[in-house]
Amino acid sequence: MKLKVCGLKYNNNIEAVAKLQPDYMGFIFYEKSSRYFVGEMPKEILFYNKVGVFVDADISYILNKVKQHNFKTIQLHGSESANYCAELRFELHLKDEQDRWQSDQWRKGEWEAPNWEVIKAFSIKDRFDFSVLQPYEALVDYFLFDTKGKLPGGNGYTFNWGVLNQYPSTKPYFLSGGIGLSELDKIKEFKNNPASKHCYAIDVNSKFEIKPGLKDINALEKFKDELQH
Numbered sequence: 487m488k489l490k491v492c493g494l495k496y497n498n499n500i501e502a503v504a505k506l507q508p509d510y511m512g513f514i515f516y517e518k519s520s521r522y523f524v525g526e527m528p529k530e531i532l533f534y535n536k537v538g539v540f541v542d543a544d545i546s547y548i549l550n551k552v553k554q555h556n557f558k559t560i561q562l563h564g565s566e567s568a569n570y571c572a573e574l575r576f577e578l579h580l581k582d583e584q585d586r587w588q589s590d591q592w593r594k595g596e597w598e599a600p601n602w603e604v605i606k607a608f609s610i611k612d613r614f615d616f617s618v619l620q621p622y623e624a625l626v627d628y629f630l631f632d633t634k635g636k637l638p639g640g641n642g643y644t645f646n647w648g649v650l651n652q653y654p655s656t657k658p659y660f661l662s663g664g665i666g667l668s669e670l671d672k673i674k675e676f677k678n679n680p681a682s683k684h685c686y687a688i689d690v691n692s693k694f695e696i697k698p699g700l701k702d703i704n705a706l707e708k709f710k711d712e713l714q715h
């Protein structure tokens with residue numbers, strides 16, 4: 487399973503996390519979050535697979551952040567509708583066209599359109615109406631299942647993963663919400679469960695923090711090693 491480390495905030499710490507080579511590194515662009523990312527990222531991670539995480543943001547705001555931070559993956563963590571996802575896809579495509587015309591690589595015949603990935607998050611507690619996923623099927627690349635809580639994300643506790651036994655789709659999903667070292671046994675058990683068939687990645691955040699946005703590198707390293715076994 488792949489690993490996404492979310493909610494990175496401090497540049498030295500970001501570089502240290504990047505050295506662990508998680509598959510995705512997530513950055514929160516939601517002002518009310520204690521992990522809200524401001525400023526510039528270290529140049530060293532320009533080409534890493536970085537995820538911009540947004541909550542009901544204006545699409546123009548997302549496009550600005552995509553350009554500023556070179557995101558290829560966008561995570562929608564609010565109540566974004568399927569129409570919103572369609573509009574985002576359309577705008578990303580328009581952006582590609584503009585970039586193509588302005589690019590030297592295109593003139594040299596070397597231009598490659600970015601492979602956008604859109605993740606749509608949904609919150610679960612003890613049950614979930616999976617029919618809500620249907621309108622998003624053709625519009626997003628991954629679903630992400632997080633725990634329903636007071637905050638849109640980063641609540642720090644797990645939901646009942648048994649709910650995923652009813653997952654009706656074949657779309658790969660991220661499993662999220664309160665996952666820490668103490669969930670490793672549960673993850674191993676989950677891997678043997680039919681519900682994990684389409685689980686593409688594990689998403690971790692607050693359970694690996696020294697303070698909001700500052701990740702514990704040793705704990706992450708241990709988790710990554712264990713996840714691979």
Ligand SMILES: O=C(O)c1ccccc1NCC(=O)[C@H](O)[C@H](O)COP(=O)(O)O
Pocket residue numbers: 492493512514516519520521539540541563632633637638639640641642643662663664665689690691692693
């Ligand atoms: O982490 C936040 O502060 C946050 C705030 C607003 C929207 C999304 C947010 N996090 C998104 C994530 O993908 C988290 O990794 C996910 O919610 C799980 O967090 P945690 O329960 O702390 O493991």
